Amino acid sequence: MATNRLKEILDSKKMSFSELKKLLEEKDVKVNNSQLSLYSSGKRNPKNKKIWVIISEVLNVELQEIITDINAYLTIMAEISENSSEKNAQTEKEKINDSLYQELLSLVDESMPSELEKVQRYCGLAATFEKLGEDIIEEGAVVIVPSGDSVVKKTNPAIAEQVRVNAALIKLDEWFELKRQSNNGDNPKSGEDWSEFT
Template sequence: MVNNQLKKVLDDKKLSFSDLKRLLEEKEIKINNSQLSLYSSGKRNPKNKKIWIEIAEVLHVDLQEIITDINSYLAVMGEISENSTEKNGKTEKEKINDSLYQELLSLVDESMPSELEKVQRYCGLAATFEKLGENIIEEGAVVIVPSGDSVVKKTNPAIAEQVRVNAALIKLDEFFEEKRASKPKNGGGKDWSKFTK
């Protein structure tokens, strides 16, 4: 279940599910009012989580304004990035993320599912942290939000989300630091560094 504020965002913009359906159909996304109502109430999840990004786009809001719960937001973003098929030409960022994954993988016991899950969670959080940072750079620290007939300036919600993601990363860092500390230096051999200086 995705905790979301879709109904509130629609109400704030004086829009109905029918209006949203029409906006999505302009982007060639077929959806009906009852589906939107079920997604909004959290009674049903869309099979393709990318629909949340499309909804945010047509409503001209950040996804974080619709999915305000950090765990739901991270779950949606994680599923979108897992299902992404745009993996043909790797960008520099993707190569760095692969390096991070390999580095963390080398620290854990791969036969332990809980340790593998921590590696995947850390990489997912790191990618989300980057995306939020890009959003902050693109949108700015202060964003203008329509509120009825006027507009209101408020702090970019991505900043608060980035702080929360950072806190989760710091917590996981403690686990990996312990792993680094317990790992023998020089590939398991003796530490000869004091003799080679």
């Protein structure tokens, strides 16, 4: 980490690390005096770069006044922006998952635990399917596995697992489709055996 002006700014404000620590605690940031000392000397960098922004806020100075190295400043801002984007994506994902849950819930008889369980199972499988897809994108379709003194290329096992999860989703989809038809007045054939979906 490039050197910063934290100690200099604290000195100019006649503040100690202990006083800064208290201000940060009010913002739910847990650090100790030795960590702040290491940050100020440039010997250590906070894992969460947003701490620098919070430090600048509690000291009532611009972040650029503390982090004077432009590359270090840009790195901090890029990480904060990336974390914010991930959080927004996560929030959006939660909204989609909640919408799916609400849609499926509207199809079932909420007084029947077996039907509620299918909603929970479907949403759990859908989340697993999505996570496996993310892992496949991140690791690739082929992974390298150590084997003795050499390495072997193998198909990513997440692909087979995703196929298995997808088959379970398709099966549950059929059940929910029958519920949709039933709710729309298109009753499934009387006497139809639904046991295969339970």
